[in-house]
Amino acid sequence: MRIRSIALLASLALLVAACGSDDKGDETTTTVPATTTVDEHAMDHSENGDHEMDHGEASGVAKPLPLLADGTLDPAGVDLSGVEGVTPEQQAYAEALLVNSINTLPKWADYDVAIKDGFKSIGDGAFTGEEHVIMYQWVNDDVLLDPNFPESLVYKYETAADGKVTRTLEAAMFIMPGSFTLETAPNDGGALMQYHNHQNLCFSTGDSPHVAGLTNGEGKCAEGLVKGAANIQIHVWIRANDCGPFAALKGVGGGQTVDNTVTCLHEHGSTL
Numbered sequence: 001m002r003i004r005s006i007a008l009l010a011s012l013a014l015l016v017a018a019c020g021s022d023d024k025g026d027e028t029t030t031t032v033p034a035t036t037t038v039d040e041h042a043m044d045h046s047e048n049g050d051h052e053m054d055h056g057e058a059s060g061v062a063k064p065l066p067l068l069a070d071g072t073l074d075p076a077g078v079d080l081s082g083v084e085g086v087t088p089e090q091q092a093y094a095e096a097l098l099v100n101s102i103n104t105l106p107k108w109a110d111y112d113v114a115i116k117d118g119f120k121s122i123g124d125g126a127f128t129g130e131e132h133v134i135m136y137q138w139v140n141d142d143v144l145l146d147p148n149f150p151e152s153l154v155y156k157y158e159t160a161a162d163g164k165v166t167r168t169l170e171a172a173m174f175i176m177p178g179s180f181t182l183e184t185a186p187n188d189g190g191a192l193m194q195y196h197n198h199q200n201l202c203f204s205t206g207d208s209p210h211v212a213g214l215t216n217g218e219g220k221c222a223e224g225l226v227k228g229a230a231n232i233q234i235h236v237w238i239r240a241n242d243c244g245p246f247a248a249l250k251g252v253g254g255g256q257t258v259d260n261t262v263t264c265l266h267e268h269g270s271t272l
Contacts, residue, residue: 064270065245072238073245073270075102080245082267083191090190097145097189098245101172101236104147111167114153122203123210125157125167130249132173139231140177144186147236151175154235171237180232182258193234193246194263196255201228242269 066077078095080086086094108114114133115121125131134152143149150172158166176185176195185195202221203209212225221227233255237245244265248254254262 086190094189094192101147120208131157175233195232197230198255240270244268
């Protein structure tokens with residue numbers, strides 16, 4: 001499997017770094033996006049007197065992630081230390097994925113640009129407050145956790161008194177190929193990153209399916225609707241989230257996890 005995510009490459013200690021094509025369909029190369037590497041990220045912290053490149057066991061010094069003036073997370077302040085059981089490699093992996101997402105995803109800050117680029121809405125914004133748009137052809141390929149090729153983007157969906165809808169880019173939702181399950185989810189980010197899936201969503205049919213209901217007690221959808229694929233997924237929030245930068249949605253939108261417990265890491269939560 002070809003992997004182009006800087007975060008996943010970081011977890012392999014950056015043993016391979018080769019130049020390649022920007023075309024996602026090129027199967028011959030492995031590339032590292034021209035963004036902050038794990039080594040550079042750790043060095044920045046050290047030079048700035050932050051957590052002194054200490055990615056050891058939980059230290060009890062976890063703190064909310066700082067925000068920039070525009071409400072996005074400050075990539076220079078990303079510090080995911082202080083979570084029990086997280087190894088140095090897992091912390092570095094999660095930090096690199098978050099920093100690269102903060103730096104890369106704003107290319108789709110304009111919702112209309114995302115739609116023009118081929119993302120399709122699943123129509124969940126009006127009833128969840130978060131609208132997901134999906135690039136279906138990227139879901140079951142072999143490029144994982146790469147902010148340049150996010151399988152889904154998440155926009156805060158708000159309706160003003162005059163009916164005008166505002167969509168603010170908040171996160172990527174990285175969707176893993178169907179070969180992964182909750183039991184075989186990657187563990188590169190350890191307890192910092194909890195994967196989930198949705199086993200109870202029903203969609204309309206067609207080229208641009210929308211969420212149209214939930215399964216019944218027998219796990220079936222109403223006539224005319226189809227059950228959505230249960231690919232595992234994880235959000236990476238580039239704006240404030242009180243449950244941390246890898247939180248699932250809250251309530252019914254939280255989905256299912258391997259132990260049926262949706263974690264909330266207040267240690268790294270941020271609020272506007």
